Amino acid sequence: MNTLAEENYLKAIYKLSLTARNVSTNQIAAELATKASSVTDMVRKLADKALVNYARYQGVSLTKTGEKVALNIVRRHRLWEHFLVEKLHFKWHEVHEMAEEMEHISSTELINRLDAFMGYPTRDPHGDPIPDCDGNIKASALKPISIVKANTSGVISGVGDHTTSFLQYLEQQKLTIGKRVTIKEIIGYDNTVILEMDNKQLQISREVANNILIAI
Amino acid sequence: MNTLAEENYLKAIYKLSLTARNVSTNQIAAELATKASSVTDMVRKLADKALVNYARYQGVSLTKTGEKVALNIVRRHRLWEHFLVEKLHFKWHEVHEMAEEMEHISSTELINRLDAFMGYPTRDPHGDPIPDCDGNIKASALKPISIVKANTSGVISGVGDHTTSFLQYLEQQKLTIGKRVTIKEIIGYDNTVILEMDNKQLQISREVANNILIAI
DNA sequence: TTATTTTTTTAGACTTGCCTAAAATTATAA
DNA sequence: TTATAATTTTAGGCAAGTCTAAAAAAATAA
Known part of the structure; x- marks a missing residue:
């Protein structure tokens, strides 16, 4: 299993990867409100775990495994957001911070049952697509x-x-x-x-x- | 706010306090599967934050504030267990570990809305009473x-x-x-x-x- | 092409929460 | 009451994840 910090880095790298082939140390630092030196440390650790590709000064990209983990985090985040809006009647702008915590609940069975409970939604309240349990995600086309x-x-x-x-x-x-x-x-x-x-x-x-x- | 480790200690001390006036270092260590020396460290920290009463070699008890925090964690744990059983159809013996993670989701508004969504249940799936939003809990009488x-x-x-x-x-x-x-x-x-x-x-x-x- | 700026990495240090081993204190037994 | 045992605390250390400051590398400008 991955630590909370590792999960947050993977999610940030995934997000930045959508608009850049190789993600830079500084971009990640900005995204996570941390310092470049901290990013270098963590990226090394993720590379050791084969979750990212990394060479000094060359930026970072997710490996197949890393992308799968990241998509899983995104799936959890978006499903919880959907739950918060649809069942607990929060406004769409209120749910992001809560989902940031909930996305780290680890049980796969839990998230799959939540998916079923919500009727297998395909988009979260902000219109972003929700990856399915195998990590397939609809290309946004937006x-x-x-x-x-x-x-x-x-x-x-x-x-x-x-x-x-x-x-x-x-x-x-x-x-x-x-x-x-x-x-x-x-x-x-x-x-x-x-x-x-x-x-x-x-x-x-x-x-x-x-x-x-x-x-x- | 309190860290995850702090919350787990408070919960353990609360639980042990139900059957003992002053909780011992070793009892806490056993409950949390950690070492006595670690407990001493953390208990000091909680005492500094005025969440427990503590004097060397004398054991620990929760302060009013500490008990309120603990009851809040218990409330979150039991409401999530209720949700998992009632809405996601888990068996009662399957939910404890998941709720151990979910109890640390911090939003009060979230937990109050979950409470309403579940219809203000008074007991969790194991029969334990659920504290209300002010920390009132029905004496078990079991x-x-x-x-x-x-x-x-x-x-x-x-x-x-x-x-x-x-x-x-x-x-x-x-x-x-x-x-x-x-x-x-x-x-x-x-x-x-x-x-x-x-x-x-x-x-x-x-x-x-x-x-x-x-x-x- | 060389100089300057920007980015990234390294080095060393700090905090949290944990550990082991030894010392201090309290409890128990002879 | 003194010796032994058990509990608790202290001392010192370790890993994770962060930071600042300085060095190294890459990018940009003159």
Whole structure:
């Protein structure tokens, strides 16, 4: 079994791997709010356990085994988030920190039964896909609003930023999962995006548009 | 907040306090499968945090604050056990280890919502009372079979030993929570107890009789 | 291409929680 | 009451995971 710290590193490396082939020491340090020297130590340890590929100064990638472990953590995290929202009626922006703790509950049987209890959901409350018990995960196929063309329309299905402040902003603007939006225009000057939703127009910044994912 | 190790110590001290005024270092060491010297270290730390009363060579007791923390851990443990049995359909002897991990999930709001979701249960699957959100707990008022008089009858409502092997034995003998039993005779020679249940007789050892609690 | 900056690693130290072995204290027995 | 046994504490050490400061390597700029 892996320690809590090891699990957190694997999850961070998995997340960063989605947008980079080889993950750098500094990226991991930033993601985990720790120092680069600590990352070097831990990455060595994970390499010894054959969970990551690592060569000095060359960055890190997950091995097959490491990816499997990471996907399992992601599965647990997202299933618990789903439980918290669907059964305990938390808001989608309230569940991340709780799930950070719950994802480390180790029993596989428990998580499989939770999966069944929830009716084998395929996405968590933020629209992210939930890996199945074999670690298969649906490729997201979601695009940030910032990169789609004007006059396309889609359903909000995920976010790229899970911080409470961002989710609360979305909540307040009613930009929630499942809402259909149409991208009307992207202003050249600062990349502000003009959206239509519920027959009303609203503007969002490039930053926000980057972190709202839609299924077209 | 308290560390995982601290929480486990508080829980152990709480448990041992039910049958002893001052808990000894060795008792705690045995309960947690650790060494006496480790216990001394941790007990000092808990005393510094005002969670236990401690004087060298004099044993340990929980302070009001310490007891509140301990009861909260017990509450979390028992509510999760209830959830695992009622919603995820685990057997009563399968849930202890999982709940040992789940009891450390820290959110109070989470546990209160779980409580509501389960319908405010008052006892866990082993018959132990669940403290409410203010730390009030129903005095057990349960007696081990070994100490009741012949020809009394009662309902199995708790166990004094939560090990898998013991619970499996009970399961196999159908000595489960809610079953009504009548104590027919206690053999003087070795304190073997003769029970009647479902109109059949069965014998249990003094050891087992000590660990089955009935409400009369 | 060399100099400077940035990134990464190494070295050494700290905290938590545990250990063993020895010393101190308390309990028990002769 | 004194000797022996058991319990508890102290002393010193170890592993995990973190940190700071300095050295090494790589990337970038002049």
